[in-house]
Amino acid sequence: xxxxQKKMMGRIIVAxxxxxxxxxxxxxxxxxxxxxxxxxxxxxxxxxxxxxKGVLAGQLLDENFLMTVASLGAFALGICDGSGDHNExxxxxxxxxxxxxxxxxxxxxxxxxxxxxxxxxxxxxxxERGGQLSTVSxxxxxxxxxxxxxxxxxxxxxxxxxxxxxxxxxxxxTGESVPRSAHPGENAMSGCINLRSPLRIRTTxxxxxxxxxxxxxxxxxxxxxxxxxxxxxxxxxxxYTPIVCGAALLLALLPPAVLxxxxxxxxxxxxxxxxxxFLVISCPCALVLSIPLSFFAGIGGAGxxxxxxxxxxxxxxxxxxxxxxxxxxxxxxxxxxEVVAAHHSxxxxxxxxxxxxxAESASSHPISISLxxxxxxxxxxxxISDMQELQGLGVISxxxxxxxxxxxxxxxAGEGVEAxxxxxxxxxxxxxxxxxxxxxxxxxxxxxxxxxxALAELKSIGIRKTVMLTGDNSRTAEAVSRELExxxxxxxxxxxxxxxxxxxxxxxxxxxxxxxxxxxxxxxVLARADVGIAMGGLGSDAAIEAADVVIMxxxxxRIPLAIRCARRCIRIVRQNIVFAIGAKLACLVLGALGxxxxxxxxxxxxGVLILCVLNSIRAMSSK
Amino acid sequence: xxxxxxxxxxxxxKNYEIEVDCANCAxxxxxxxxxxxxxxxxxxxFIMQRLTVEFEEGADIKAVMTAVxxxxxxxxxxxxxxx
Numbered sequence: 001x002x003x004x005q006k007k008m009m010g011r012i013i014v015a016x017x018x019x020x021x022x023x024x025x026x027x028x029x030x031x032x033x034x035x036x037x038x039x040x041x042x043x044x045x046x047x048x049x050x051x052x053k054g055v056l057a058g059q060l061l062d063e064n065f066l067m068t069v070a071s072l073g074a075f076a077l078g079i080c081d082g083s084g085d086h087n088e089x090x091x092x093x094x095x096x097x098x099x100x101x102x103x104x105x106x107x108x109x110x111x112x113x114x115x116x117x118x119x120x121x122x123x124x125x126x127x128e129r130g131g132q133l134s135t136v137s138x139x140x141x142x143x144x145x146x147x148x149x150x151x152x153x154x155x156x157x158x159x160x161x162x163x164x165x166x167x168x169x170x171x172x173x174t175g176e177s178v179p180r181s182a183h184p185g186e187n188a189m190s191g192c193i194n195l196r197s198p199l200r201i202r203t204t205x206x207x208x209x210x211x212x213x214x215x216x217x218x219x220x221x222x223x224x225x226x227x228x229x230x231x232x233x234x235x236x237x238x239x240y241t242p243i244v245c246g247a248a249l250l251l252a253l254l255p256p257a258v259l260x261x262x263x264x265x266x267x268x269x270x271x272x273x274x275x276x277x278f279l280v281i282s283c284p285c286a287l288v289l290s291i292p293l294s295f296f297a298g299i300g301g302a303g304x305x306x307x308x309x310x311x312x313x314x315x316x317x318x319x320x321x322x323x324x325x326x327x328x329x330x331x332x333x334x335x336x337x338e339v340v341a342a343h344h345s346x347x348x349x350x351x352x353x354x355x356x357x358x359a360e361s362a363s364s365h366p367i368s369i370s371l372x373x374x375x376x377x378x379x380x381x382x383x384i385s386d387m388q389e390l391q392g393l394g395v396i397s398x399x400x401x402x403x404x405x406x407x408x409x410x411x412x413a414g415e416g417v418e419a420x421x422x423x424x425x426x427x428x429x430x431x432x433x434x435x436x437x438x439x440x441x442x443x444x445x446x447x448x449x450x451x452x453x454a455l456a457e458l459k460s461i462g463i464r465k466t467v468m469l470t471g472d473n474s475r476t477a478e479a480v481s482r483e484l485e486x487x488x489x490x491x492x493x494x495x496x497x498x499x500x501x502x503x504x505x506x507x508x509x510x511x512x513x514x515x516x517x518x519x520x521x522x523x524x525v526l527a528r529a530d531v532g533i534a535m536g537g538l539g540s541d542a543a544i545e546a547a548d549v550v551i552m553x554x555x556x557x558r559i560p561l562a563i564r565c566a567r568r569c570i571r572i573v574r575q576n577i578v579f580a581i582g583a584k585l586a587c588l589v590l591g592a593l594g595x596x597x598x599x600x601x602x603x604x605x606x607g608v609l610i611l612c613v614l615n616s617i618r619a620m621s622s623k
Numbered sequence: 624x625x626x627x628x629x630x631x632x633x634x635x636x637k638n639y640e641i642e643v644d645c646a647n648c649a650x651x652x653x654x655x656x657x658x659x660x661x662x663x664x665x666x667x668x669f670i671m672q673r674l675t676v677e678f679e680e681g682a683d684i685k686a687v688m689t690a691v692x693x694x695x696x697x698x699x700x701x702x703x704x705x706x
Binding site: 050053054057058059062063100103104107110111220221226234237238283284285288289292293296 | 644645646647648649650654666668669670671672673675697698700701
């Protein structure tokens with residue numbers, strides 16, 4: 001509890017004790033009034049002060065002012081009707097303060113527990129300077145410094161491992177519980193925990209640019225992009241207070257006026273009392289607080305399992321998604337290609353590989369990477385020039401003075417050669433040298449182990465259509481699609497065609513669509529889809545930037561999980577909206593009919609708020 | 624859909640720690656901050672207790688923030704904004 005909260009607590013306890021004592025002390029008339037006023041002031045003086053300030057600033061609909069009017073009104077009624085009973089005025093303000101205190105505690109408690117989910121920020125770094133280690137704050141470490149990370153510590157900055165073999169626990173970033181092995185030459189992401197032995201790392205990024213900072217920023221900023229429900233609540237809150245206050249005024253004036261006209265007794269005090277009940281519940285706090293809190297908890301909970309949702313409105317769209325569109329390579333398949341064979345070539349496999357790998361030496365396409373990996377002896381960079389990468393087709397380079405074209409059949413057609421088809425299933429890379437066909441290399445990719453389960457699960461949670469878009473040939477695409485039981489497959493697409501295809505699917509009005517890609521070449525599609533999901537975002541800035549949801553590891557099974565998290569969160573948001581508005585309405589109706597008193601109203605109001613806050617916290621669970 | 628925020632835009636956005644007790648007051652503060660001249664947009668994250676202000680190009684950040692604090696104090700005398 002903060003100092004402020006403790007002080008409030010003290011005031012509440014003193015006032016409650018005195019309040020109870022007052023019930024047993026036989027005070028009469030003016031003395032009783034003085035004693036009651038004293039207790040009232042102990043518990044309400046700050047509200048009175050704030051309401052005076054508020055009124056001076058022209059804030060008539062300020063909740064402090066309304067509470068002051070309601071409680072002083074109750075006081076006045078107690079004096080007027082001669083009963084000398086001021087319990088109600090004190091009780092209302094006492095309950096109100098208890099409610100405020102509870103709200104304040106609940107909010108700081110839930111803030112802390114959600115913040116704990118995001119507690120991946122490293123606090124310090126051991127920097128090696130002149131052979132000595134000094135411990136500094138991570139944001140003081142320049143690029144290229146050597147840092148040492150002991151077992152049990154967080155890697156503070158992104159870098160390349162120089163020395164040491166260890167295991168890294170990436171679960172805070174990816175939700176993946178199996179540690180990654182870490183060896184010299186490999187990247188170490190900030191936010192991972194070093195498990196086994198010390199690592200020396202050369203930093204490649206400043207703290208402000210490092211993975212852990214980016215993820216934290218995304219999670220914290222996610223809540224500032226408001227969802228439809230939040231916008232609705234903001235609008236509702238803005239009109240709610242004026243409407244309730246207006247209704248209170250009408251209730252105080254209209255029924256007595258009607259009664260007078262009808263010749264009955266006006267019963268001013270009864271109606272005044274009922275209208276004061278309205279003022280007591282005129283603050284829309286339960287709604288205004290619990291809806292963003294639910295989203296925040298939901299985003300935090302998803303973050304814990306490595307699903308970064310970049311805004312609460314994506315949560316809403318994802319929960320309603322009906323169509324799932326996937327990229328193939330790197331998303332459903334492992335994206336690791338292995339060279340299987342070379343066919344129809346006058347060269348040997350290694351010779352052909354050497355040329356192809358050289359031609360593709362600057363490309364980051366997964367196929368290029370696997371060609372380079374399979375190539376036993378790569379050519380020196382001096383032998384390679386004039387490299388041009390043609391998106392969706394391949395690469396044309398000059399290698400040792402030869403024009404080497406490496407790519408698909410369309411590229412071959414462009415080179416004026418006829419490509420020989422292959423009878424095997426896999427990715428076929430055709431090669432033409434000086435406009436003459438030089439054979440093809442067969443590369444095959446395998447499905448990720450969880451792809452089948454992920455797709456089955458999507459169907460079982462009610463996704464109506466699953467589609468795969470790929471730049472690959474139809475034979476490979478068909479084979480993958482049969483294994484995954486997809487509804488639709490479109491193959492041999494350029495990135496631009498993928499956008500068109502997604503747009504066409506969006507026009508069919510099947511419902512919201514999400515696109516899952518690995519972030520390489522997919523940025524336009526990720527941006528175009530209702531929700532763009534990037535997989536394997538760890539370390540890839542482009543994917544983190546372009547996508548609306550980032551799956552930190554590359555496990556497709558996280559996608560149904562993300563949808564379940566989103567749906568759960570939205571369900572909680574709806575419950576809170578219905579519950580909070582329903583309870584307010586019930587109080588208003590019962591109050592107007594004289595079936596509820598002020599005690600009941602304030603009790604219900606505070607109770608609803610607390611239940612809504614507790615309900616919000618449920619959204620944090622990611623199961 | 625917006626894709627990338629450029630560096631320039633990022634520098635015109637600033638975060639401030641705030642202290643405010645009730646969620647409704649926070650949304651009122653957000654509302655009045657948006658109306659301060661020199662402010663392009665504002666968002667309060669009640670849970671993180673953070674105010675994000677996006678300034679108009681060429682705005683005097685210090686002067687704008689003084690006006691923002693004043694406007695917020697008017698709707699919620701109890702709030703704190705640390706700039």
